[in-house]
Amino acid sequence: MTRRFLMTALLTLVFSGPAGAAEKFITLVGTTSTDNSGLYEKILPLFTAKSGIRVRVVSVGTGRAINIARNGDADVLLVHHRPSEDKFVAGGYGVKRHDVMYNDFIIVGPKNDPANIQGLKSVSDGLAQIAATKSAFVSRGDDSGTHKKELSIWRMAGIDAAKSSGQWYREAGAGMGATLNTAAAMPAYTLADRGTWLKFENRGDLRLLAENDPLLFNPYGVILIDPKRHPHVKAKMGQAFIDWITGQEGQTAIAAYRIKGRQAFFPNAKR
């Protein structure tokens, strides 16, 4: 008796999926930083309410996001590494890149600041001091937009950090939040985007130590995957989303998003 009941319960569970397989949706592949900051949860429902189109978000580092988009496994790409974005469009994978918003990167580190970088105007000087004092630094190490930005700053500072990998330079190979967890546990310096940092709960002894260098500018771009290359791409709905997020309503929603009272992203779409 019990057995029959359990079997029925099990079979019902297995074969009764949630309804709504026919719902209208697009797949957006984007960076972990925008997702971890909580922005999507806030603004995407507004788009869905207006258009009836749901947005399925897959969050991975910029490198993998571009790879997924190139394979045609998404409809819209939203990332933050301009050179990769331009290459993606030039390669015939994307229709056009649109500005969406920006925020900035910051350097966080242990509150006792062993490399003494607090208040430095130049972030490359800051990294140089971290290297000179061999203070622990955690890198994303995952080919993400943030990782690429970090590598470009090391290059500007004239330091080959990869040579010290495994010593004071640690490559986590992880998303932004996971890397902050690692940095908080060591504790170590790391480069983070401001949105994820504002939202991040497990700070431990980490403090914001360097910011406001123009080098730390972090612009996001949105691109429709080219339906000429991947005919199954939902071009109309994808374009509707891009029009919305770069239009009046989307831009206002981005500007209105606050994390603990602070604006996390600044809209900059060209009209």
Added chain:
Amino acid sequence: MTDFTDALGAAAALVFGLDASLTEIVMLSLRVSLSAVAIAALIGLPTGALLALYRFRGRFFLVVSMNALMGLPPVVVGLIVYLLLSRAGPFGVFGLLFTPAAMIIAQVLLVTPIIAALTRQVIEDLWIEYEEQMRSLGAGPSRAMPALLWDGRFTLITAILAGFGRASAEVGAVMIVGGNIDHVTRVMTTSIALEVSKGNLALALGLGIILLVLSAGINGAAYIIQHRTKRWHA
């Protein structure tokens, strides 16, 4: 220690608050893992029994590979299934990537070797014990197979539970092929990974506690069924 008490608090708040998104996540986890285990059992039980009962060229190789595949890393399975289901891959036209179906496929690949390898061992041991007797009754391997599977059912349930444990605990494969999409492919393990990445360690651990309790519930139910029926037949 505060993290642990916070985690218990978070788990209790989620459970007693009957959090709607938690229910959705739990149901999807169960649906994906139970479907995967059911399919894996349908494939794994007969495969294991065949390997146990028949002697043929290449059997040694198959048995060893099956045992080795028990240790297959979930991320590798995830990657393989991703490449197969990607629009750029051979099965891309079906558009299965980032759906629960993709997650079930990945978990079937993970679980089938476990069930098949353990079944092979169980049936082989039983065959050693009963071969002479069964042959004298005129039952060769083909007729012995259903009888031996039935005879070993209590041990085989444990093999299936081991498979379920693997499926419900893994995160690497479902993360890659499911994409951890809210309301679509987010399951217990991927939400735990997500909360860790947001630094919400207490909530993550709270979800972990719920996952453990669920798993204990399923194993408890299986144990009770085993014992009730055992007494029945004794």
